[in-house]
Amino acid sequence: MAEFQSPGRPKVRAAIDSVVPELGVPSIMVQIRDEDGTWFGSAGVADTVTGAPRVPGEHLHSGSISKAFTAATLLQLEAEGRLSIDDTVDRWLPGAMAENGYDGTQVTIRHLLSNTSGLFATGMALEFQRRYLTRSAFDEHRFDVYQPADVLAIALSEPPVGRPGETFWYSNGGFAFAAAIIEEVTGNSLESEVHRTVVRPLGLKHTFMRHREETGYHGRHPRSYSKLYLKEGTRVEDVTPETWTTLMEDPSLPPMDTTDVNTSGGWGAANVVATPDELITFYTAMVTGGLLPADQHRAMWDTVDTAGTYWLANARYGLGVYQLTLSDGQVLRGGGGASYGTYTFTMGTPDGKRMMLVHTNNDWAAFPAIDRIIEAEFGAGGLRLEM
Structure with missing residues (x-):
């Protein structure tokens, strides 16, 4: 595997080498782009059956990184004069949010993209939990296909957590409504508009958003x-913040291979597949303003505090993107995304001159693994959930 490893960066190399034996993860890979070029390093295996190594240019399911693609698409549509991010949901989807205590006349596109709409955390919807939170249920439902109406219904299946604009609450459902607005405004699919407004302008030849059957x-x-x-x-129904640790299965059980799965339930919030090179290119453009006009770039980075919301500690959220303050005060900008058994983190300095992507093909020790790499490269850590 030595032919795939870049020389130098001994602290990062040591952190990479520690992750697999100490945290028990299958693998980790790191790619860094700075003024000296591109650095690549990895440890562990991409496939626990064949023992295949991690290699440059792999395709990754980026999970919630897709939120930034959806946000950038809407901001591009605003720049084209086709909508305003201060339009309400009802402006484009009349009555679509008029149930269970929600009011689409008060929720704006900006609220959707900043997770301040009042929508509850969609991933905790009972419908999703019933289908995916035990091994047998996951195996039964892993190829379920969600239509847009299904996703919007699940997004409204529990009451609001607050009034629009009142507080940050991480919700995939907001990005489902954002996707529906994109399709209503343009008459085209979300996937084709992401390609037109983001993928093609940035020259991302290996990036695509999965269609719902893919x-x-x-x-x-x-x-x-x-x-x-x-x-x-x-x-x-019996799982609560007080009981969930006692209801989890034995952590010594072997992991389940979750590679082959339909992710259409994350419409607007998931489904982008890309290579590390192209995710770094995308986030460099998001950080520096290399894609969006100045007004839309400023709007993307008009951030809100996420403290006390069962999300990342030391973070502020913009429109589909976020910034992380490390323990020594350094600020990184970019985003991250989890899917079933995978986590991708892409962040860098606010000037975009040093950008780093970390990927690990597990979900039980992703945060501590990635935080080790952040600390090795930037001299301080800070990636942790706030509970």
Whole structure:
């Protein structure tokens, strides 16, 4: 595997080498782009059955990084004069949010993209939990296809967590409504508009947003592995912040291969597949203003505090993107995304001159693994969930 490893960066190399044996993850890979060029390093295996190594140019399912693609598409549409991010949901989708205590006449596109709409955390919807939070349920439902109406209904299936603009609350459902607005405004699919407004202008030849029936990749990719399941027979209604740790399955059980899965339930919030090079190119453009006009770039980075919201500590959220303040005060900008058994993190300095991507093909130790790499490269850590 030595032919795939770049020389130099001994602290990063040491951190990479520590992750697999100490945290028990299948693999980790790191790619860094700065004024000296591109650096690549990895440890562990992309496939625990074949022992295949991690290699440059792999295709990654980027999870919630897709939110930034959806946000950038809407901001491009605003720059084209086709909408305003201060338009309400009802302006484009009359009555679509008029249930269960929600009011689409008060929620704006800006609220959707900044996670301040009042929508609850869609990933905690009982419908999703029933389908995916035990191994047997996941295996039964892994190829379920969600239509747009299904996703919007799930996004409204629990009452609001607050009034629009009142507080940050991370919600995939806001990006489903954002996707629906894109399709209503343009008459085209979300996937084609992401390609037109973001992928093609940035020259991203290996980046695409999956259509709802798709489950695969267009090139070599690592397998994904998950261990975060409830014990078989657990009723999801019984899971609370006080009981969930006792209801999780034995952590010594072997991981489940979750590579082959339909992710259409994350419409607007997931489904982008890209290579590390192209994710770094994308985020460099988001950080520096290399894609969006000045007004839209400023709007993207008009951030809100996320403290006390069961999300990342030391973070501020913009429109589909966020910034992370490390323990020594350094600020990084970019984003991250989890999917079933995979986590991708792409961030760098606010001037875009040093950008780093970290990917690990697991979900049980992703945050501590990635934080080790952040600390090795930037001299301080800070990636942790706030509970």
